[in-house]
Amino acid sequence: MALAEVIAALDGLNGQREGVTVNPAVISGGAAPNIVPDTAVLRVNARVKTHEDARWVEQALEEIRWRISSREGYDLMVHGGFNRPPKPISAANQALFDVVARCGDALGLKVAYQATGGCCEGNNLAAAGLPNVDTLGVRGGKIHSSDEFVLVDSFAERAKLSAVIMLGFAQGHFDQALMREGA
Incomplete structure (x- = not known):
């Protein structure tokens, strides 16, 4: 359920800053339908216009991570980051x-x-x-x-x-x- 909350929070970032889109794209986790999964993975694609936008997305993600991880029994980890620089028009x-x-x-x-x-x-x-x-x-x-x-x-x-x-x-x-x- 925590991952569903993360996805909703990430989707909520869309429309807050012009040119920033966040797509919670790939979800995986669990082993069988009758077992509560102990791990879930979400892969996210975020697009930004500026380095400032990238920092804003990273900060928002950290706030989401902290909010979920502060609950007993939950540990949300963030791996990776932006791997391409923004492309302004020269x-x-x-x-x-x-x-x-x-x-x-x-x-x-x-x-x-x-x-x-x-x-x-x-x-x-x-x-x-x-x-x-x-x-x-x-x-x-x-x-x-x-x-x-x-x-x-x-x-x-x-x-x-x-x-x-x-x-x-x-x-x-x-x-x-x-x-x-x-x-």
């Missing part, structure tokens, strides 16, 4: 995104930037000073929720967009100097 990243938007315009597609607080290899690349645009994949909505969806007709359009972007770079149509950090 001038070089904006220049690269502008290229993507122009390629979309050429195909009649409106490509709009939407921060997700995502955590992928793009975050590590940006932290190392390499501009990148990730998540060029399919369109959809309600990311990180039970109502998340994908629009099937967007598979082909996004493949075309990726091809046009790569072709434009291969043919030298874009000023790559603008896409260097510090340029």
Whole structure:
């Protein structure tokens, strides 16, 4: 029951700070339906826009941990943490995104930037000073929720967009100097 309370508390963090999403994603525990489990594990995915947001999530998680662990018979442990830095938009990243938007315009597609607080290899690349645009994949909505969806007709359009972007770079149509950090 304590884990159910943790999940509810984590879900309650959603909507408290713009751009922060917390997804209690994977639950495991117990051995048989007729035995009260002595251990349960919850894996969580949290997405943030800033380092301050990450600290806020970590502090909230520590408060939840303390609240549960202060009860007799309960011991809540937290392992891990944020393994990707936030990815703010730099001038070089904006220049690269502008290229993507122009390629979309050429195909009649409106490509709009939407921060997700995502955590992928793009975050590590940006932290190392390499501009990148990730998540060029399919369109959809309600990311990180039970109502998340994908629009099937967007598979082909996004493949075309990726091809046009790569072709434009291969043919030298874009000023790559603008896409260097510090340029």
